[in-house]
Amino acid sequence: MKREKNIIGIAGLGLMGCSLAISLKKSGFAAKIMGWDINPTHSSAAISLGYADAIVHPANMPQCCDLIVIAVPVNHIPDLLKQVLDRCTNQVVTDLGSAKHEIEYLLENHPNRSRYVASHPMAGTEKSGPDAAIPNLFTHKTAIICNKEKSDSDALTLVSGMYKSLEMQIVYMDSESHDYGCGLISHLSHVCAYALALSVLEKSVDKETISVLAGGGFKSTVRIAASSPDMWVPIFMQNQKNLIAGIETCIEKMCAFKNAIQSGNSEKCRELISSANTIEDYLAPNNSPPMEGSGVGIPSLGGVGGGSTHPQPLQRRGVAQFS
Amino acid sequence: MKREKNIIGIAGLGLMGCSLAISLKKSGFAAKIMGWDINPTHSSAAISLGYADAIVHPANMPQCCDLIVIAVPVNHIPDLLKQVLDRCTNQVVTDLGSAKHEIEYLLENHPNRSRYVASHPMAGTEKSGPDAAIPNLFTHKTAIICNKEKSDSDALTLVSGMYKSLEMQIVYMDSESHDYGCGLISHLSHVCAYALALSVLEKSVDKETISVLAGGGFKSTVRIAASSPDMWVPIFMQNQKNLIAGIETCIEKMCAFKNAIQSGNSEKCRELISSANTIEDYLAPNNSPPMEGSGVGIPSLGGVGGGSTHPQPLQRRGVAQFS
Structure with a gap:
């Protein structure tokens, strides 16, 4: 998609934020990247590696950015998002968080809610930090946009345009279905890998023997057990209900x-x-999933919510709408 | 390692046997491959794909082969191995099985035991059959040789030479430690991946939603859940005791x-x-692990055996001797 270049703010300069910066500069979607990280070492690294052009506090990003991307662990998203959204007029905010329902709930009555687009690009590695950033992390992956009916259409267009400039496919879901599906598929995978790693570490084994006996199958299965607790503890806690059901x-x-x-x-x-x-x-x-315009998919359901600990399987709920 | 070309028999023309055939021809270790599979479709495919030069029943392989490799699921190894070993004079037999202790026990008093080298190349994919064979499956991987003291030195030299011609590293272990370590590392990984796949399939999810939400983490963790029951049911059963402890x-x-x-x-x-x-x-x-001759590693322990359901962790047992 060809469009004017934008000034993008990226709050959080870890693996995700810096990989996004690399890709947005490469795709030409971003003219400039304003970055920020709570960890000054990350900020310095992002500047010196050329991922960010300047460091700007998130609260000041609406003054100089068209689009602000919150790329921090999910427990820090609500606070930063609120700081940014409070100051938005016509700017747009999105996030990359892997759990959406709680954020959605917290922002429900925010006067600028419609300038926020809840998104989740399905991409990542087991590494973290700006040094782990890689080009093409997002290429040909899927970006989920949740509860699109709550966002202004120009905001949706801008965020979709960003993901499409990275050759990503956009899929629309409601946040509850997103969290249910991610809890079962992505978050449960992490628990499995962590449990396998802990088992192998506890029941044996000296370094050499693990190295010797670790074939491709073990390495593949256990790979994401290297993923950081800073990112995953908050996700597990925010998606508690769905994840517990998956673990059981x-x-x-x-x-x-x-x-x-x-x-x-x-x-x-x-x-x-x-x-x-x-x-x-x-x-x-x-x-x-089929590409935009194919007409396949069932309209997302809003407000299925509620107290059931055993939500209906997704195929009976109809969650995904492809774009 | 440079040596005379050999005539190699490969009993079992699935992924492992055919990948071995490709590599042994490429490395020049094999002048000819005599193949066999209980499934005639596999035999025909191996001939037409050029992996095997002729089909010879395993019982007849000792007449025309220097080295016979048993490359069938572990439950079929003992019978085939015995048929071949019964007819060996100066020929050598090895296998590729992922569980070693039961085979070792069954062959304990075989008069030709010393012509057998118990080996396990740590390589494979989740696919099966001759069409899934790939070049370089074994390159730079590790090959375990168990209980080397029970094999003649020329037999060990021939089997080690085969693996070294594939640029593999040889590691020596006793069969009990091998099965304990593989149960914990390789076999338990498969149970985890199968359990994750079954959970995702049961708790949700329509095809499109799995496709949409399956990021790299899930795909990596669940990859080996595609592995065949023909191969894995017998491994799980033969390595019952160790695997149960891992699952618990x-x-x-x-x-x-x-x-x-x-x-x-x-x-x-x-x-x-x-x-x-x-x-x-x-x-x-x-x-x-260090390469041959580095002197690191602790001599393997023979005959640790016994009825303990909770064997000592490997670091206290000292299992691996590198070559």
Whole structure:
């Protein structure tokens, strides 16, 4: 998408913020990047690496930026978002947070709510900090935009334009469905990887033996166990309800394997593995959602909310609307 | 390592056997490959793809091969291995199995035991069959040789030479330590990935939503959940005792996460994640075991065996001897 160059503020100069800066400069979407991080070492690094052109406090970003991106761990998003949104007139704010419902709730009655676009680019690595930033982190990935009906259309256009300039695909969801799905898919993966790493570390093993026996399967499964607690503790806490339900199901499945193996029940074990194998069909490249304008997808549901600890499976809720 | 070309028999023409065939021809270690698979479609594919030069039943391989590699799922190894070993004079037999102790036990009193080298190249993918074979599957990976004291030195030289021709590093272990370590590291990873896949499939989710929300973290963690039950059911059953202990520990760790998250105990959650993060140190390239002749490593322990359901952690046992 071709459009005028923008001045972008990025509050949070870690892996995500700096990778975004690299890509937005490369795509030409950003004329200038105003950066900020609570950690001055990150700010200095971002300047010296050329990711940010100047350091500006988030509260001052609305004075000089068209679009402000909050790229900090989810527990710090509400406070920064509010500081920025309080000062917005026609500027736009978005965030990159992996849990959306709580932020949405906190901003519900903010007078400038419509200048905020709740977004979540599905990208990242197990690393953190500006030194871990990489070009093309976002390329060809999906960016979720939540509760689009609460944002002004020019704000949506600007944020979508930013993601499209990175060759990302936009998908619309409501924040509750987003958090339910991410809790089950992304957040639960992290708990599994952390639990596997802790098990291997506890039950054995000297460095050499882990190195020797760590084949590609283990390395792939455990990779994200290197992900930072600064990022993941707040996500786990904000998405508590959904994640707990996922962990409970995963424990049930591990118990099913344990029982099948312990009782020598090969048939049951084969059944479990064969069912698990079908995950591959859902990850195949040709199952990528259709591109903008294809008309597939079901309108997102707002306000499904509520106290149920066992929300309906997503296929019965209809969550994704593709753009 | 430069040596005369050999005629190699490969019994089992799936991903492992065919990938080995490709590499052994490329490295020049094999002059000819005699192949066989119980599935005639695999045999035909291996011939037409040029991986095998002729099809020979394993029982006849000792007549025409210098080295016979048993590359079938672990439950079929003992029978084939015995058929081949019964007919060996100066030929050598090895296998690629991921569980070693039961095979070792079954062959204990075989008159030709010393012509067998128990090996396990730490390589593979989640795919299976000859069409999934890839060049360089083994390159720069580790090959474990178990209980080397039970094999003739010329047999060890031949099998080590094969792996070294693929630029693999050889590590020596006893079969019990091998199975303990693999149960914890490789086999437990598979149970985790299968359990994650089953959870995601059960608790949600339509294809589009999995595709949309599956970032790199989920894909990496769940990748090996596509691995075949034909291969993994027998491994789980043969390595029952070690794997059950691993699964129990992993369930404990998942419960620890659940409790920390449920009670909003961020500090405990941070502690768990920070501990898990240290797995990265053990996977760093500079923690690869030293190459042959460095003198690091502790002699492998034979006959630790026995009925303990909680074997000592590996660091107290001293398992790996590098070559």
